[in-house]
Amino acid sequence: MTQYKLVAIDLDDTLLREDLTISERNRQTIRQVIQKGVIVTIATGRMYASAKRFAVQLELDVPLITYQGALIKTALTGEVLYEKLLHPGVVKSVIQLAFDRGIHVQAYSNDALYTQEENEEVRAYTELVGVNYQVADLMEIAEQGTPKVLYSGDPDFLDEFAHEVKAVVGNRANVFKSKPHFLEVTHPEATKGQALDYLVQRLGITREEVIALGDSYNDLDMIEYAGLGVVMENAPEAIRQLADYVTGHHEKDGVAEALNRFVLSV
Known part of the structure; x- marks a missing residue:
């Protein structure tokens, strides 16, 4: 063997x-x-x-x-x-999609987790993974360099929403589900x-x-x-x-x- x-x-x-x-x-x-x-x-x-x-x-x-x-x-x-960090323009576009559709989105920079507003979704997520979070303007965070953007929501909705995200980012990012209620966006590499x-x-x-x-x-x-x-x-x-x-x-x-x-x- x-x-x-x-x-x-x-x-x-x-x-x-x-x-x-x-x-x-x-x-x-x-x-x-x-x-x-x-x-x-x-x-x-x-x-x-x-x-x-x-x-x-x-x-x-x-x-x-x-x-x-x-x-x-x-x-x-x-x-x-x-x-491998996402391009700031890509990050802003996928964050804006979340704002437009009214779903939770969070972004990461310098190994810190950021949310636009405090809500049950981010509290549940950080309890799950055992980290803290900060409330900040995610469009500003996008400029700092972002390895990942994460959406959370209803699994069936995220399945459909993934098509919208892919249409916006094209080959500039990977879009995938890590869990039924998590949809993530990362650099294509x-x-x-x-x-x-x-x-x-x-x-x-x-x-x-x-x-x-x-x-x-x-x-x-x-x-x-x-x-x-x-x-x-x-x-x-x-x-x-x-x-x-x-x-x-x-x-x-x-x-x-x-x-x-x-x-x-x-």
């Missing part, structure tokens, strides 16, 4: 349980994988500040893939290795797969030596890029069909199951 050298793990609904914690079995298995000489990193749509909390718990001293691949930043030293390719080249390894674990549509290019694409049992059927291997549910240590099978048992 292939001797894997890099493992990239999504957070929400993959490594994290519903209560947003890492199980002891997953934690111990990841430590064993690292002790074997394999690099383990996080690949998440979350902002760096949110991802770093879990990296610290896992004692990871590696570059972390955050903002869906828009930012790769080391866990301990905070060195920025890779960054800000994907987990492209970020993973950057790390592969930096480490001098091959994509065949990479395992990627995820559960959602925003994980697809990473799963397809890796030599071994692992999808959680709780993932949508369409994503499970594209996996090289379907592991257990995120509530039942699916990450540990996959790592034991493909890394520790080799």
Whole structure:
């Protein structure tokens, strides 16, 4: 079997349980994988500040893939290795769409989360990811450099709204759903797969030596890029069909199951 050298793990609904914690079995298995000489990193749509909390718990001293691949930043030293920011004009246009349609929108700059107004949506989001937020003029934030814009709302509405956003941004941005009620906009080169390719080249390894674990549509290019694409049992059927291997549910240590099978048992 292939001797894997890099493992990239999504957070929400993959490594994290519903209560947003890492199980002891997953934690111990990841430590064993690292002790074997394999690099383990996080690949998440979350902002760096949110991802770093879990990296610290896992004692990871590696570059972390955050903002869906828009930012790769080391866990301990905070060195920025890779960054892809949306053009300010794109940011302003997608923010204006939200204003016109009356839905919640938030933007990020310098690893801080900004909202135009305080509301239940931003409070729920920041409680979910464990970060703070600031109220500011989002059009001004757009000028500062933005790795991601996020809309939240009714899942069916967002499915339709995504077509409007794509019509406005064209090939100047990626538009995708990270969860049923979250629609996100990032730089066209800000994907987990492209970020993973950057790390592969930096480490001098091959994509065949990479395992990627995820559960959602925003994980697809990473799963397809890796030599071994692992999808959680709780993932949508369409994503499970594209996996090289379907592991257990995120509530039942699916990450540990996959790592034991493909890394520790080799």
